[in-house]
Amino acid sequence: MEPLENYLRFIREAELLKSTLRTAWTAAGRQESTAEHSWRLALFAGVLAPSFPALDLRRVLMMCLIHDLGELYTGDVSAALEPDAAEKYEEEHQAARRIFSLLPESQAAELLQLWREYGAGETPEARFVKALDKAETIIQHNQGSNPPEFDYEFNLGYGKKYFRDDPLLAQLREAIDADTRARLAAEA
Numbered sequence: 001m002e003p004l005e006n007y008l009r010f011i012r013e014a015e016l017l018k019s020t021l022r023t024a025w026t027a028a029g030r031q032e033s034t035a036e037h038s039w040r041l042a043l044f045a046g047v048l049a050p051s052f053p054a055l056d057l058r059r060v061l062m063m064c065l066i067h068d069l070g071e072l073y074t075g076d077v078s079a080a081l082e083p084d085a086a087e088k089y090e091e092e093h094q095a096a097r098r099i100f101s102l103l104p105e106s107q108a109a110e111l112l113q114l115w116r117e118y119g120a121g122e123t124p125e126a127r128f129v130k131a132l133d134k135a136e137t138i139i140q141h142n143q144g145s146n147p148p149e150f151d152y153e154f155n156l157g158y159g160k161k162y163f164r165d166d167p168l169l170a171q172l173r174e175a176i177d178a179d180t181r182a183r184l185a186a187e188a
Contacts, residue, residue, distance in 0.1 A: 003104050010102040016072050023078040024137060025144035032140060034068045034076055041067075041136045045129060051168055055125050059114065063129045066111055067118045070096040080154045089119060127162060131169050134159030135176055142179045152184045 017035040024032040042064035049057050068076075070092025077088060096115045100108040118126050138155045156177055163173035 006102060006104050010099065013099055013102055014069065014072070017069065020068075020071055020075055022076045023080070024140045025146045025150075026140075027143050027145055029145035032144075034071050037136060037140070038065055038068055040140075041129070041133055044132050044136055048132070052128060055128055059125050060129060062111070063114055063118045063125060064132075066096075066115055067129060067133065069099055069115065072099055079158060080151055093119075121162070127165065128169075130159070131162035131166075131173075134162055135172060138176050138180060142176070142183045150187075152180055152187065155180045 017038070018033050020034040021031040022034055022037055024037070026032050026036075042061050045060050045064050046057075049055065049060065071077075073095045074091045093116075096112060100112045100115070102108075103111065117123055118129055121127055121130050138158060141150070141152065141155055144150075160173065163169045
């Protein structure tokens with residue numbers, strides 16, 4: 001098969017992420033898709049990148065774009081539901097392998113490794129993307145037209161460890177937590 005056909009098959013399959021709904025709501029009152037989250041995460045990383053010149057921006061942006069491809073076939077499971085982490089990882093890993101297998105072999109291996117790197121959260125790029133992933137999610141929760149029973153308290157502890165190692169990320173988290181506390185007060 002020609003590489004171009006591989007890319008087309010991959011992109012056609014990735015379209016499913018547009019219909020994968022998250023447990024986040026837009027300001028307009030509809031559920032957010034995982035594709036929308038990944039897009040805004042990549043945008044967020046791109047605009048913050050000048051403040052983090054040591055990071056490999058291409059890897060960061062690709063990580064943002066593929067980090068949730070493991071939800072393509074399994075759907076999104078809210079962290080607030082405390083899913084079994086090992087089981088969730090294995091299901092998403094199989095899904096990531098499945099979609100990446102549509103690409104030429106060397107590119108499939110590269111993207112699967114990048115997806116695993118994000119999951120491990122050990123490289124500077126992965127830690128940066130993990131922090132922004134959590135930040136984008138909380139920002140969406142604070143902006144969203146959420147159902148009445150929405151748990152804003154959960155957000156105050158969600159992913160805090162990813163913000164500790166960098167002063168700018170810690171400052172970002174303080175601002176987001178202030179927004180969460182304001183939203184909690186408004187909902188009370």
